Amino acid sequence: MKAIQNSEQLLSVRIWRGKKDGRFVTYQVPVRDNQTVLDVVTEVQRLHEPGLSYRFACRVGVCGSCAMMVNGKPRWTCRTHVNKVIDEDVLTIEPLRNLPHIKDLVCDMAPFIDTWQKAGAPFSSTQTRSQPPAKVDPESPTRRAADASLQCINCGVCYSACDVVNWNRDYLGPAALNRAWTLVNDVRHSKRQQTFDMAFSEGGCGSCHSHGNCTRHCPIELSPSESIAGLKRLAFTGLPKEL
Amino acid sequence: MGHRLSGIGLAIFLPFHFLLLGTALEGAEGLEAALAFTDSPLVKIAEWGLVMLLALHFFFGLRVLLLELTRWPNHSETLGNWVLPGAIASAFVGIIFLLQIF
């Protein structure tokens, strides 16, 4: 840490201001114990730059709304400690890659949400409300496969990390295909075949290059690349009629 | 990336490869004359490039097949770790080729 002021160490934070044609503005923020990147952004907005736009809600890694590029990598900022990612005493914070920038650190998430629809993400039950809940064997291979991919918080980190999305915006991306994989393995989903077909349509999992950036960056350590590989394996056999 | 560039390279080269072999239709002399062309060092370097392309495409392709179609306990770690060995194995093939032709 370089500058020491009022017996406090200061941290240089470069934050993107404006839209695409914006610029970096550097702020000095005191170093604190267990400080997260989101803490830093909040401190800048409260004390230095009231006009700074950014998104957050829960602050504890549940809602998935605070993802940003931190020193070049997409991260959930509320659970990213500054001392884990700081590079030569500088923290550079930008809006997520691969999404349209609105202002400062805020992206338009609509293209990301749209990919979910295109990958057949909506759940459609085989049963009606008046029927008893479906019996699902938690130990069945398909249920375990679905469970392993289920906890996605829609933060968009994998979409932002994906190189294929970066060069081809028609690609559905890791999160949506991961979701499709959970539905394809869900006995209660009535449109398994349709979801599978959509996940494998133009721009679907056939476009995945198995680079694995999604899996490497996923904050809750899911493996979209394993989910997509699962869909690819199913392409050879087709969907089993019964799960 | 290396996988697709080597693939494109091979796709461009193959028609010429076939054309050359096709010259044998006019008898062994035709092919012989065409092969004489391969004696120059420059062409040998180019040939080495082709062998490397094939080897690279093979090893990177093998990586993709194994990753996608088999299950790995540590999928994410395994993904990146195979690029370098593939490149090294290809370089090995390339070195043998160089030793053989010179």
Place this chain on the structure above:
Amino acid sequence: MERRLFVVQRLTAMILAPLVIIHLGLILVAVRDGLTAAEILARTQGSVFWAIFYGLFVLVVAIHAPIGVRKVLKEWTELEDSTINSFCWMLALLLLVLGFRAVAAVV
């Protein structure tokens, strides 16, 4: 359609893998002391094994290469899909015709 092409691409890759190993191995052995037409033709002419080997090689490559090129063109260029598709059909035909011509020439 994309799914079918994907499966075909992987299946042809699996067929190509052993063929490429043999092909590469042969190259490494055969290029010692230079290549001569007589040497090549002596090996291949009248041989049922090499006829089947190279015939299969050409056929599978003529499927595998255009599918791969199609995908790359789709992702890296702005060309219309129909343009890409017809280009790849032509590539497949070109490889098939030239390839079989070459096999016929050497066996």
